[in-house]
Structure formats: C-alpha cells, structure tokens
Amino acid sequence: MRIDWLTKLQHFLQTTAFCLAVSAIQFTLQPQWSYDIPLVYSLCIGLIVWLVIDFGRHLWPSAAATGWPAGAAGLLLPLGGIVVGYVLGTLAGDQWFGWSSWATQPRSQMLASVVVTVLAGVAGTYYFYARSRQLYMEQRMAETQRQANESRLRLLESQLEPHMLFNTLANLRALIGVDPARAQTMLDHLIAYLRATLSASRTGSHTLAQEFDRLRDYLELMAVRMGPRLHYTLELPDTLRQVSVPPLLLQPLVENSIQHGLEPQVQGGSITVRAFAAAGVLTLEVADTGKGLDPATSPADGKGFGLRQVRERLATLYGAAAAIEFVAGRAGGTRASITIPLNP
Amino acid sequence: MSQTPATALIAEDELLLAQALRAELAKAWPALQVLASVGDGASAVTQALALQPDVLFFDIRMPGMSGLEAAIALADQWATAGPTGKPFPALVFVTAYDQYAVQAFDAQAVDYVLKPVQADRLAKTVAKVQLALSGRAQAAINLEANIEAGMEKAMAQLRALMAAPAASNAHSTASVAPLKVIQASVGASIRMVPIDEVLYFEAADKYVRVITATHEYLIRTPLKELLPQLDPASFWQIHRGTVVRADAIDSVTRDEAGKLHLTLQRRQERLAVSRLYADRFKAM
Numbered sequence: 100m101r102i103d104w105l106t107k108l109q110h111f112l113q114t115t116a117f118c119l120a121v122s123a124i125q126f127t128l129q130p131q132w133s134y135d136i137p138l139v140y141s142l143c144i145g146l147i148v149w150l151v152i153d154f155g156r157h158l159w160p161s162a163a164a165t166g167w168p169a170g171a172a173g174l175l176l177p178l179g180g181i182v183v184g185y186v187l188g189t190l191a192g193d194q195w196f197g198w199s200s201w202a203t204q205p206r207s208q209m210l211a212s213v214v215v216t217v218l219a220g221v222a223g224t225y226y227f228y229a230r231s232r233q234l235y236m237e238q239r240m241a242e243t244q245r246q247a248n249e250s251r252l253r254l255l256e257s258q259l260e261p262h263m264l265f266n267t268l269a270n271l272r273a274l275i276g277v278d279p280a281r282a283q284t285m286l287d288h289l290i291a292y293l294r295a296t297l298s299a300s301r302t303g304s305h306t307l308a309q310e311f312d313r314l315r316d317y318l319e320l321m322a323v324r325m326g327p328r329l330h331y332t333l334e335l336p337d338t339l340r341q342v343s344v345p346p347l348l349l350q351p352l353v354e355n356s357i358q359h360g361l362e363p364q365v366q367g368g369s370i371t372v373r374a375f376a377a378a379g380v381l382t383l384e385v386a387d388t389g390k391g392l393d394p395a396t397s398p399a400d401g402k403g404f405g406l407r408q409v410r411e412r413l414a415t416l417y418g419a420a421a422a423i424e425f426v427a428g429r430a431g432g433t434r435a436s437i438t439i440p441l442n443p
Numbered sequence: 444m445s446q447t448p449a450t451a452l453i454a455e456d457e458l459l460l461a462q463a464l465r466a467e468l469a470k471a472w473p474a475l476q477v478l479a480s481v482g483d484g485a486s487a488v489t490q491a492l493a494l495q496p497d498v499l500f501f502d503i504r505m506p507g508m509s510g511l512e513a514a515i516a517l518a519d520q521w522a523t524a525g526p527t528g529k530p531f532p533a534l535v536f537v538t539a540y541d542q543y544a545v546q547a548f549d550a551q552a553v554d555y556v557l558k559p560v561q562a563d564r565l566a567k568t569v570a571k572v573q574l575a576l577s578g579r580a581q582a583a584i585n586l587e588a589n590i591e592a593g594m595e596k597a598m599a600q601l602r603a604l605m606a607a608p609a610a611s612n613a614h615s616t617a618s619v620a621p622l623k624v625i626q627a628s629v630g631a632s633i634r635m636v637p638i639d640e641v642l643y644f645e646a647a648d649k650y651v652r653v654i655t656a657t658h659e660y661l662i663r664t665p666l667k668e669l670l671p672q673l674d675p676a677s678f679w680q681i682h683r684g685t686v687v688r689a690d691a692i693d694s695v696t697r698d699e700a701g702k703l704h705l706t707l708q709r710r711q712e713r714l715a716v717s718r719l720y721a722d723r724f725k726a727m
Contacts, residue, residue: 261539262540262541272559324457326458328506367506
C-alpha cells in the first residue's frame with residue numbers, strides 16, 4: 100500500500116486545528132478549568148482517533164481506489180477508531196498530568212467527554228470521508244472524460260485515415276495541373292466526405308439517400324485514385340430513400356472492401372452496395388470481388404476499429420434486433436450484410 | 444557523374460501519382476531518363492531486372508507485393524557478379540503516410556519522398572541520389588568488391604526498414620506462448636507434430652508446408668502468424684517464405700552468382716537464402 104505522506108501531513112494539521120477548536124469550545128463551556136486540560140485531552144484523543152482511522156483504512160483493499168473501505172468496515176473503522184482513541188488518548192492525557200481520570204472524575208464529567216469525543220470523531224471522520232469521496236468522484240469524472248475524448252479521437256482518426264487523406268491530396272495536386280475541371284469535382288467530393296465525417300459523431304441519424312451520397316463521395320475519391328482498378332455500383336430503391344439510418348454506418352464496410360479486398364489485388368475489382376427491405380427488415384449489403392475472406396484475419400472477429408465500431412453502434416441502437424455478417428461472395432470476394440429493423 | 448544519362452524506374456499503383464512524379468522529376472532532374480512506370484510490386488521486380496535502371500522510385504503500399512517486399516525480392520535476384528554485374532540501384536521510397544516507415548527512413552541513408560511530392564523536397568532527394576551515383580562511378584574502377592559492398596549496404600538498410608514495424612508491435616507478440624506442437628489436418632484427423640520434429644516451414648500459396656524428416660503436412664496458419672510463436676533461437680527465417688530449424692541445417696554454400704543455399708540433414712533439397720537474411724550465415 101502506497102501512502103501519500105504529503106496528504107497525511109495535511110490531514111495531521113487539519114486534525115490538530117480541529118482538536119484546538121474542540122478544546123477552545125470546551126474551555127468556553129467550562130471556564131473553571133485551566134485551558135491546558137481540554138487542550139491536552141483533545142489533542143491526545145483526536146490525534147489517536149485520526150491515526151487509527153486514516154492509517155487503518157489502508158488495511159482494506161477496497162479502500163485502494165475510493166479511499167474508504169467498502170461495506171460494514173466503513174462504519175466499524177471509525178467506531179473502532181473512536182473507542183481506541185478515547186481510551187488511549189485519555190490514558191496519554193492522564194500520563195501528562197500525572198493523575199487518573201477513571202479514579203477521580205465524576206460520572207457526568209466522563210459522560211461529557213465521551214459525548215464530545217464521539218461527536219468530534221464522527222464530525223471529523225465525515226469531513227475527511229466526504230473530502231476523499233469528492234476527490235475520487237472528480238478523478239472518476241476526469242477519467243471518463245479522458246476516455247470519451249480518446250474514443251472520439253480514434254473514431255475520427257479511423258475515418259480520416261491519414262494514408263487515404265494524403266494519397267487523395269496527392270492525386271488532387273496532380274489533377275490540378277492536368278485536368279482542373281476534374282480536380283474541382285474531386286475536391287467537391289472530398290469536401291462533402293470531410294463534412295460528413297466530421298459531423299457524423301454529432302448527428303444521430305440521416306436518410307439512406309444521404310448515406311448513399313456519402314458513400315458515392317468516398318467511392319468517387321477512390322475511383323480517381325485507383326482508376327480502372329475500381330468499379331462500383333450503388334443500388335438504392337426509391338422507396339427506401341427516406342428511411343433513416345445511423346450516419347456513416349456503411350462507410351467502414353466499404354473502406355474494408357477497398358483496403359483489404361480490392362487494393363491488394365493487382366487487377367482491382369468491383370464493389371456493389373445495395374439496400375433492400377423484406378418483412379420489416381432492412382438489409383444493407385456491401386459485396387466486393389476482392390481477395391476474399393482470409394480465414395486468419397477474418398473481419399468477423401472484429402479486429403479492426405472501424406468494424407468494432409459498427410458492431411457497437413448496432414448493438415446500442417438496436418440491441419439484438421440488428422445483425423452483421425460476413426460471408427464469402429459467390430464469385431470470390433466478400434459480402435458483408437447488416438440487417439436492422441425497418442421503421443416506417 | 445557517369446557519361447550516359449541516369450535511368451529510373453517508377454513503381455506506383457496510382458496512375459495520376461505516377462504521372463505527377465514523372466512530371467516533377469522531369470523538372471528536378473531533366474537528364475534522368477524514366478524507363479518505365481509500373482503499377483504493382485511484382486512488375487516492379489521484373490521490370491527492374493529487365494531494364495537495369497540506376498534509380499528506383501518505389502511506392503510502399505502497392506497491390507500484390509509492397510514496395511519494401513519488391514525491393515527485397517529484387518535484391519535477391521539482382522546479379523552482382525558476372526558480365527551483367529551492375530551496382531544495385533539507388534532506392535527511393537515514396538509514401539503517403541506511414542509513421543513507422545518514415546522514422547526508419549530518417550535513420551537510414553535510403554531516401555524517401557512523401558506524397559504529395561513537393562518540388563523542393565524532391566530536389567533534395569535528386570541531389571542525394573546524384574551524389575550516390577557519382578560516388579559509384581568513381582568507385583567502379585575496382586569493381587566487384589565495391590558492388591558487393593554496395594549490395595551489403597542496401598541490404599542493411601532494408602533489414603532496418605523491415606525491423607521497424609516489427610519493433611513497434613513487439614510488445615503485442617511478446618505475450619504469445621511458444622508453440623509445442625503443430626496441429627496439421629490429415630484427411631479427417633488431426634496429426635499432432637512435435638515442433639522438434641519440424642525441419643522447416645515453407646509458405647505455399649494459401650498454405651504453409653510443414654516438413655519433417657519423413658513427412659510433409661499442410662497447415663492454414665500463415666507464416667506471418669506462425670513466426671512470433673516460434674522460438675527465434677531455434678527457428679531462423681532464411682527467406683520471405685522459409686523458416687528453418689537452425690540445428691537441422693547441415694551446410695551453407697555460395698554459388699557463382701553470389702547466392703546462398705542451405706542443405707539440411709536428412710533431406711535432399713537445397714533451400715535458397717534471401718540476401719536479407721544472409722548475414723546470419725558467416726563463419727565464426
């Protein structure tokens with residue numbers, strides 16, 4: 100167990116200040132006694148209670164993260180601390196003054212000091228408990244925030260894959276010299292693609308027509324790069340144009356087909372993206388004539404961040420009603436299909 | 444500089460980028476003669492062997508065979524000895540974004556160009572390549588030793604480049620427990636082949652051949668995945684597609700073209716050693 104000694108020093112000083120305050124109150128209530136009596140007893144009892152509780156809590160493994168033992172131990176520890184502190188603290192005070200409280204003190208005085216110890220002990224413990232709990236909560240929140248940021252960044256990075264971006268820019272640069280009109284069209288597709296990518300994490304859904312437009316932007320960019328090595332077909336029935344889907348849901352599947360299916364093939368190939376509905380189920384299908392499923396690096400186990408993200412989004416939005424599967428295509432290649440419930 | 448104009452080969456799968464690089468090169472190095480542009484790694488190797496250029500511009504990501512793999516394959520087939528012996532071409536890699544590779548390139552003498560290709564950066568590369576070529580022309584007087592040394596330098600650079608991405612994910616492979624048995628399917632049953640019986644592994648299409656003294660099995664696990672599970676002290680990679688158990692090696696011989704071959708105990712065949720791994724076989 101690692102102990103932060105600076106925090107402990109801080110706690111020591113706070114406890115001391117607290118004991119001084121308690122003894123001052125006692126002195127004002129019982130001015131017939133000299134001030135050093137409540138001062139010594141208060142310090143002795145208070146500091147022992149603090150020692151037992153503040154160091155004792157490290158004995159529980161459950162206190163490692165939250166700073167406080169879980170369950171009954173969380174209540175028994177301060178109780179034990181107060182009892183031990185009262186007994187040992189009183190003995191220490193007696194030692195200081197050279198008398199015995201147990202023998203000389205009247206019952207009422209004894210009861211009063213027990214009540215003071217319990218009240219001060221509970222108040223002090225609660226103060227430290229609340230402080231450490233707040234600190235823990237703040238840490239948790241910062242951690243959650245950091246994780247959320249990281250995941251958003253990774254999502255963005257996976258969508259704005261640097262290799263794709265720089266190759267596209269290189270093509271654009273080349274086109275500006277030889278075919279400015281085509282360069283302009285390519286730039287328009289790039290702009291639409293970037294705009295969609297950057298806003299995808301903020302919008303909840305868009306229509307299938309928009310989804311297919313974004314896929315067309317991406318495929319057009321790839322078509323300029325790959326030339327005759329890429330052919331693509333987008334099939335969206337008019338009746339399904341207005342159906343809403345999570346934005347850029349199909350994007351990772353199309354990217355996968357290009358990156359792992361077509362790009363590694365010298366002769367390239369074709370991609371077909373289709374949407375069709377039957378019996379209340381919408382099927383979105385991305386089929387390619389690429390290298391095909393590699394049993395070793397099958398996308399089905401969701402190694403890629405893009406595919407994992409598709410799976411997660413489907414699971415959060417539709418639960419068990421959605422499915423994604425990968426099968427070897429009829430004429431080689433891979434066919435990925437997503438099925439989701441069709442909401443009219 | 445040599446008297447005859449320098450020649451180059453461009454390997455880039457994206458047509459527009461190949462044209463753009465050619466156009467930029469025409470401006471930065473008007474005397475350079477670009478012999479051909481090819482679109483994939485395998486063609487790059489055959490064309491480089493056929494045309495014997497002085498400079499190679501290889502894209503890293505290409506279909507079929509990457510630029511790095513193509514360079515290694517080319518080095519294996521490049522004849523440094525004999526009447527056609529010519530120094531290995533100066534290698535320039537072209538890449539859009541590959542942080543590990545770029546780091547490795549920075550550390551190496553091999554130059555690289557980032558896409559989109561910028562004129563001033565390309566001018567620096569051209570100056571570097573011209574310097575390297577003129578150095579060679581002067582050194583060509585005491586021929587073959589220099590060619591061999593040049594090849595060795597190129598191989599050292601490629602070795603470093605190959606190691607760079609491997610090192611970056613070394614921590615992920617370190618946790619894999621070493622294989623004890625190879626599970627090979629024979630008909631309907633699975634044969635458990637103790638790893639100590641395996642003499643070598645050889646990649647063949649979609650399979651890996653597992654060869655023991657008396658048998659041969661086929662498994663589907665790719666060599667790339669098998670390698671991290673093998674003890675690197677006992678199993679040595681000697682070629683892109685061959686991994687040999689070190690204590691099964693009988694002898695290593697160098698043929699007249701300067702290429703290395705292994706013979707194994709209890710096997711008849713000879714195995715070719717890639718130049719990339721040739722430095723393992725030196726007499727003590």
